[in-house]
Amino acid sequence: MATTKHDHHAHQPGDHDQAEILDLDAEVLAEHIASVIAWLPVESGPRQVVDLGCGTGAGTFALLDRFPEARVTAVDSSAEHLRxxxxxxxxxxxxxRVHxxxxxLDAAxxxxxxxxxxWASASLHHLADPGRALRQVHDxxxxxxxLAVVELAGFPRxxxxxxxxxxxxxEERCHAEIDRRAAEHMPHRGADWGPKLTAAGFTxxxxxxxxxxxxxSRxxxxxRYALNGLRRVRGSVADALSAEDRAALDRLLDTDGPHSILRRDDLAVRTERTVWAARRP
Known part of the structure; x- marks a missing residue:
């Protein structure tokens, strides 16, 4: 998962907060990331790999594991994430093996x-002009x-x-508000990247x-992923929630309280990822 200048929501989580979410995302979904990389139609072991919008390195380290001869250039806008x-x-x-x-990427x-x-995972939809970025990658x-494009169907439930x-x-009411705002501020979120890739010259x-x-999962x-995720969700849409919904979220997020999300035994991680594999002819 990546960071660029633009974020999903009007509320910008601090880089440190977002870094923790990205680290947890990598830990919890490690098997899924590895299976995506294993699926890619790579004809021989790549030597030079770029992780475009690398975040704290979920893709970078999975790629290093999968391709032991490779060096990875990890690109991101956040100094904290790269640190x-x-x-x-x-x-x-x-x-x-990491540079x-x-x-x-919107500026230079x-x-x-x-x-x-x-490898571009959850990064292209942040860009103001992803078509330009695809042409740059192609060239x-x-x-x-x-080029592997991985996009998420929203934040996990x-x-x-x-x-x-x-x-x-x-939780669903929060996501409905997030989706409404994303449609305004991030028109490429949830896009079908196939036609965009073809237009940029890829097969x-x-x-x-x-x-x-x-x-x-206990x-x-x-x-911790659920706790950090719901904190971010609350920070994004609190101004649009009813007082009752805000109070319910606060009870879930109170780690010392009896209703803390950390005390629940019915948590799941539910999301979808779509992957496009596109070759420069």
């Missing part, structure tokens, strides 16, 4: 060399190189539909939608 990514690369002993580049375009594979890729008991459906070789449903990571 965290470098720390993790040091801890994992792969710092010599971090801080840039706002970095020299990416001639990569064999570009940078080595002939025959591959965590609660059952009838929860919480005192205010059922509050689309595959498209796959992956349903993520991690059910009834794992600490899922609890």
């Amino acid at each position: 965290r990514l470098r720390e993790k690369a040091d801890e994992a002993g792969v710092a010599d 971090a580049v801080q840039v706002d 375009w970095p020299d990416l060399g001639e990569p064999d594979l570009v 940078a890729l080595a002939p025959g190189g591959l 965590f609660l059952p539909a009838d929860a919480p008991e005192d205010r059922p459906g509050v 689309v070789e595959g498209e796959r939608t992956l349903t993520v449903h991690i059910e009834h 794992s600490e990571a899922v609890g």
Whole structure:
């Protein structure tokens, strides 16, 4: 998951808060990220890989694992996220295989060399002109190189539909408001990237939608992911919620209270990711 200048919501979470969500996303959904990468029609092990909008490195480290000969250029607009990514690369002993580049892709375009594979996960829809970005990627890729575009169908859901008991459906009402705002401020969110890729000169070789449903998990990571996710959701749409919905969310987010989301044993992670694999002819 990526960061760029534009974010999903009018409320901008701090980079540190968002970094924690991205780290949890990587931890909880590691298997799904690995399965997407394994599905890609990569003809031989790529040596030069770019993670475009890398966040704190969920894709970067999955790509390094999958392609042991590769070096990854990790591109993001957030200094905090890149600092965290470098720390993790040091801890994992792969710092010599990672090159971090801080840039706002709406303002400038970095020299990416001639990569064999570009990975863009949850990043292109943030851009003001993703068509321009796709053309830039097309021109940078080595002939025959591959672009993988991964987009999420919104932020994950965590609660059952009838929860919480005192205010059922509050999570869905929050997401409805987030979707309404995103439609205004982020028109490329939820787009069909196939035609955009073709227009930029790519040949689309595959498209796959992956349903993520991690059910009834008591794992600490899922609890923290739900807690941080709902905090972000509340911060995004609090001004549009009823007082009753705000109060219900606050009870869920009170980690010391009896209704804390961390005390629930019915949490899930439900979302969808769609992947497009597109080749430069």
